[in-house]
Amino acid sequence: MNMLVEGEWRTDAYESTTEEGEFDRQGTTFRNWVEDDPDAEFPAEAGRYHLYVSRACPWAHRTAMTRALKGLDRAVSLSLVEPVRIDDGWEFSESYPDPLHGEDYLRDVYVRADPDYTGRVTVPVLWDRERETIVNNESAEIMRMLDTEFDALAERDVDLYPEGYRDEVDRIIDEIYEPINNGVYRAGFAGTQEAYDEAVAELFEALDRWEGVLDEQRYLVGEVLTEADLAMFATLVRFDHVYHTHFKCNRRAVHEYPNLWNYAKELYQLPGIAETVNVDHIVRHYYESHGDVNPKRLVPIGPDIDFSEPHDRDRLPGGPPEALYG
Numbered sequence: 001m002n003m004l005v006e007g008e009w010r011t012d013a014y015e016s017t018t019e020e021g022e023f024d025r026q027g028t029t030f031r032n033w034v035e036d037d038p039d040a041e042f043p044a045e046a047g048r049y050h051l052y053v054s055r056a057c058p059w060a061h062r063t064a065m066t067r068a069l070k071g072l073d074r075a076v077s078l079s080l081v082e083p084v085r086i087d088d089g090w091e092f093s094e095s096y097p098d099p100l101h102g103e104d105y106l107r108d109v110y111v112r113a114d115p116d117y118t119g120r121v122t123v124p125v126l127w128d129r130e131r132e133t134i135v136n137n138e139s140a141e142i143m144r145m146l147d148t149e150f151d152a153l154a155e156r157d158v159d160l161y162p163e164g165y166r167d168e169v170d171r172i173i174d175e176i177y178e179p180i181n182n183g184v185y186r187a188g189f190a191g192t193q194e195a196y197d198e199a200v201a202e203l204f205e206a207l208d209r210w211e212g213v214l215d216e217q218r219y220l221v222g223e224v225l226t227e228a229d230l231a232m233f234a235t236l237v238r239f240d241h242v243y244h245t246h247f248k249c250n251r252r253a254v255h256e257y258p259n260l261w262n263y264a265k266e267l268y269q270l271p272g273i274a275e276t277v278n279v280d281h282i283v284r285h286y287y288e289s290h291g292d293v294n295p296k297r298l299v300p301i302g303p304d305i306d307f308s309e310p311h312d313r314d315r316l317p318g319g320p321p322e323a324l325y326g
């Protein structure tokens, strides 16, 4: 797989599966925090930070959705990369330029932050214009910072990490990570039948369980929308187009689960969310980037589903934050 090694781009630097054929996701390295404190090393300030995302990537998607729901569009700028990622990693282009430095590749942005950087070149990236560096490239942490530390700059009073639910939000984000968010990758990149069998068994056991929970409650923690829902939605919205077929998670599609499907449609229809979903980028990224999984890089035709069709979630107590409609 591709990565930077001491600032040099290498295309064969690491194996993404273990000897047992299990997908092994490498950790992220920039882990600083923006703080709601003018004296902090990285203080929350309008116009100072920039978010690099891919519309294809589910991890980046959580951060883009948080920014959209909270109304941080003016405070934190955002730009995209080309959807297909092959030998050069994530690329900028005329359509999707690097607005800060005019670089050709996202790896160049990593090298600007650290000329000796060793690690994967991933999205999302939170860049600090002032210190000219990457603050953080771990999506769960960027989502949390946008939600809590940038709250004073948000144009909408939307709190996705509400007091009284915080432990539950953390617990659920953690709980769905391995079987669901990362589970689809563990299935898709499995190198042995055993690794695949284990991943899909855990994935569908978890989906079946949440299908049951969502029959009784509107969101993952109950009546209020939280960061945990954004983490879940990022996987659900990609599932039927990509994970079902490309990653062989085909025991059932999300649109065949009544509650998960209606829940996904509700989230898609929240103000600002549809604009963060680009099915073309999602589909092209997965089918065209992974030559090992899909050597001919053909993009399949379906499925014919519509996230903007009516949902039935108003049958349950609770609902989206009122500020979204203010």
Ligand SMILES: N[C@@H](CCC(=O)N[C@@H](CS)C(=O)NCC(=O)O)C(=O)O
Binding pocket: 002, 027, 028, 056, 057, 058, 059, 060, 089, 120, 121, 122, 123, 124, 137, 138, 139, 140
């Ligand atoms: N733990 C990271 C993972 C991010 C990640 O793996 N992003 C993928 C895209 S979906 C990526 O950029 N991969 C490039 C690579 O691994 O070289 C996070 O949650 O932010």
